[in-house]
Amino acid sequence: MLSKLMGHSEEIAALILFGIGFTNLLLNRNMMKKIIGFSMMDSAIYLFLASYGYIDGRVAPIIEDASAPLEVSAYVNPLPAGLVLTGIVVSVSVTAIMLALTLRLYKRYHTLDIDAIAILAREADPE
Amino acid sequence: MARIDWRRWIEEGGDALDRDMRTFQAITEAPEERDPFELPHPRERLTYARFHRWSHSKGERILKVIYFSLSVLICLGLSALLISTALDLPQFGADAELIDNDISTFYVEEGLRHTGAMNIITGIILDFRGFDTLGESHVLFVAACTVLMLLRLPGGDDPESQLARRRAEAFDRHFEPRGDVILANCVRVLAPLLIVFGAYILLNGHLSPGGGFSGGTVLGAGLILYLCAFGFARTGRFFNFKVFRAVTSGALAFYxxxxxxxxxxxxxxIENGLGPGVYGRILSGGLLMPLSVAVGLVVGCTMYALYALFRKGDL
Structure with missing residues (x-):
């Protein structure tokens, strides 16, 4: 069991990070901390995906000499790296938009507490 | 019901909310003048008051504890479920079918011939999955536009927007002091190195580790460092809103x-006379180098624009 756990150490670290981020989302009322939790969940997923492209003893898929006979089993899987790159860029964009919206909310309500913002918004605009 | 002083809560931030909860309770539970819905019997009134007090003090605390423990339980359960699933997947670094299969073999074998990239990952990103990368750059561009709409200060001549701009300027002066000698001297050495390194990563993306996104980020970091050291007046000489607009839209349109x-x-x-990638020759590998330069310009400009907008509300 322990050896199995050690063999999956990267994935387990990633998933524990995911759990911490999710708990952060549920337990914190501060919007900034919620965004930090969200980014942690993103990073955990990228760590998880990227760890599945690696194969022991192989090198990055950069072919140095095109004329030499190609040995496929010398290179790791290039696909997860490309997929994770896409995800990272999208998460940067989403984080930027979230932070900008939070800044606007703070400028209007002068608090980052999500419950206080809800109360103040209801006060300002009662249905 | 008595009025509550919301203004104090607003000015003192979220923590004041917790502190003032007690005052709030004192106000709501204070006896008021003649309630038309008052319960007729004094015993009923007492029971109602006790229940009301319970739900406001003890009940709230119990609910909080239940919420806390439930959320921790949910998160632990979720993590345990995910980990138990991950244990059934192949081990980290194992040479398993899931990781080393026909698809990755195809990309490694045919990547150089199909795309002309020695770095197979760049080949995948900019050629096999080129449409995806186009969408990705547009996502970044749209994010920059959204932040621009949300945070850019009004540029009009009326006194209100002038005041807003002057206040932003004053905040910027206060929180980011200019003329820091240590930072300025470090940046004089570092910023050119960073920008040259970013350009190197951009231009060599198809031959060595690197590519549009990493190179663009390094370029953006160099610009941001320069801005930190020398302020908006110096960077405004070569990078303002017009340059941002022209470079970003030009690069995206080219792509x-x-x-x-x-x-x-x-x-x-497109037919090109460059042929497949050759180690050490930048001008090889067909369309990949210009494409990664375009992506890198978009990424670098966007990073710098996001930083500047968050800091001062203008480029």
Whole structure:
């Protein structure tokens, strides 16, 4: 069991990070901390995906000499790296938009507490 | 019911909310003048008051504890479920079918011949999955536009927007002091190195580790460092809103046009005299180098624009 756990150490670290981020989302009322939790969940997923492209003893898929006979089993899987790159860029964009919206909310309500913002918004605009 | 002083809560931030909860309770539970819905019997009134007090003090605390423990339980359960699933997947670094299969073999074998990239990952990103990368750059561009709409200060001549701009300027002066000698001298050495390194990563993306996104980020970091050291007046000379608009839209338009041509002609690619990638020659590998430069320019400009907008509300 322990050896199995050690063999999956990267994935387990990633998933524990995911759990911490999710708990952060549920337990914190501060919007900034919620965004930090969200980014942690993103990073955990990228760590998880990227760890599945690696194969022991192989090198990055950069072919140095095109004329030499190609040995496929010398290179790791290039696909997860490309997929994770896409995800990272999208998460940067989403984080930027979230932070900008939070800044606007703070400028209007002068608090980052999500419950206080809800109360103040209801006060300002009662249905 | 008595009025509550919301203004104090607003000015003192979220923590004041917790502190003032007790005052709030004192106000709501204070006896008021003649309630028309008052319960007739004094015993009923007492029971109602006790229940009301319970739900406001003890009940709230119990609910909080239940919420806390439930959320921790949910998160622990979720993590345990995910980990138990991950244990059934192949081990980290194992040579398993899931990781080393026909697809990755195809990309490594045929990548150089199909795309001309020695770095197979760049080949995948900019050629096999080129449409995806086009969308990705547009996501970044749209994010920059959204932040611009949300945070950019009004540029009009009326006194209100002038006041807003002057206040932003004063905040910026206060929180980011100018003329820091240590930072300025470090940046004089570091910023050119960073920008040259970013350009190197951009231009060598198809031959060595690197590519548009990493190079663009390094370029953006160099610009941001320069801005930190020397302020908006110095960076405004070579990078303002017009430059941002021109560079970003130009790069995106170049990418979209060249890739669109490739898609329409059935992924045949534009005829180029460059041929496949050769180690150490930047001018090889066909369309990949210009494409990664375009992506890198978009990424670098966007990073710098996001930083500047968050800091001062203008480029």
């Amino acid at each position: 979209a046009l060249s890739k669109g041509y490739v898609f329409i002609t059935g992924a045949n690619g």
